[in-house]
Amino acid sequence: MKAKIISNSCVKGPCYKLLLKPLNPVKSVPGQFLMIRPGASDGPSDPLLPRPFSIHRATTDDHIEVLYKRVGKGTAILASLSAEGELEILGPLGNGFVFDGVAAAKEVVVVAGGIGVAPMLGLVETLRAGYPEKEIRVFLGGRGEVDLLCVEELKAVSTEVILATNDGTMGFKGYVTEALEKHLSQSLITHHSSLVTPIIYACGPSPMLQRISEITEPLRIESYFSLEANMACGIGLCMGCAIRSRDGKGYYLVCTDGPVFRGESVDLSGNPPQSPFNKGGD
């Protein structure tokens, strides 16, 4: 489907915000994504494949915002496009976040690392609208201040935003998962008599998500991760976007089974599989 570029501008450092008006209105839920073809739609062969991007925010007037970081060929082309142009998009794709556990949870904890904040603003806005009384804590992490995005927007719709940077240029100095661990240990002590736990939504680099698993699983905290994988099609055709399942038997496809998964269902360790796996072959 064609989408008109309404605006496309730098937000901070290498990060940009793209505002699109799809030809036909698109109904989406937080956590879903789009495949966007960088450049013209009449078959440029380099870059060849469309790129996956989270729906940052779906506005009430049928516009879609995408928050993206310039990292390679495709995103460099995207960053160079000007308003009034057109893009070829496919979506919304994937499953999106699940809210079943929110009502019963003590609080909602949202953790985002770097550009991983992209799907989280829409998530927090939707949660705030659906559960006006719920405490929502957002943990934003990055290497430095420049990596922390959407801080003001998140503050407007959450109970508290906790910032963490590795270099200490803003907020807590250290990993965002350390700040998270501190918070959880304190809040669990104060509530130790009850079994009510928070619910966690997270998006960011694999090591961050893995660390969150290590922290939350012993505490039996329900967690949802939005995952990334190299993608070619985004719609379940190529089977390229595999992520190992925790039962060790096989794989999920991030594009159609995800991109949002229960934390304990996926193996993010990157360790070689135990079972005798097939080698070679398309």
Next chain:
Amino acid sequence: MKPDLSIEIAGIKLRNPVMLASGTARYGEEISHHCDLNQIGAIIVKGIALKPTPGNPPPRICETPSGMLNAIGLPNIGVDAFIKEKLPFLRQFDTRVLVNIFGSTVEEYGEVAGRLEGVDGVDGLEVNISCPNVKEGGIAFGTDIGITRRVVQTVRRATTLPVIIKLSPNVTDIASFAKVCEEEGADGLSVINTLLGMSIDPKTWRPRLANITGGLSGPAIRPVAIRMVWQVHNAVRIPVIGMGGIVTTEDAVEFFLAGASAVAIGTANFINPKVSLEISEGLERYLESRGLKNITELIGAVKTA
């Protein structure tokens, strides 16, 4: 009158000569949400083996200049589950279904072919010989001429279905492989499978695929595919299904001119899942604009003299 795009290949009548290539449309369901399967010539399903296999660890794919590398590792649900769970969906459509089969031993090819014999909704077999031969140290069946002959013999004996052998491009003289397949009773040839490739990340010094090497597809391989279709077309009388980097109508026309009787679209489905419909419509317009009545007028018509 509209030009005639229909064609009979290996005894299979096709509405039009545009197929979905194996491994790029799974078992049809996902792509059917984007592309009307009633309007394509045929779907060649993702490779099927005797037993289910999970596929390779990630990363399984990466983009390369005008192409992509993949080492998906042939994840498959096994032939019995395919017949029970996937084929009924495909039977709803007025299209042809070619089942792409593979094995880890020569005998396994025969067994899979045998199970598909007489199954309602299967119009033919496409035999992938580019996968590793477990008994022979993992060398691809299709790069050894003696083993290629044995695979074709084994499948031929196991089935009365049309048998199309999908040739590996990773050989020095593809024409000699084509001739062996024809001698052993193959009804058609698919040309080409992916080219073996590799890509390394200069930042991490690591291969970009967990499997280290992978199959190259997309526009990057088109000139190689065209050359091989032309060589095979000149070497045998059985029909050729041409594939490798087709994205546009003009790309498909190139394959017909080189000697293909039909084409298959692979990687381009990932960019635009409707592309095969657009190409079959494009072919009709192309024939019209040239005053041609029949797609067969293009086959092998390249002017080399």
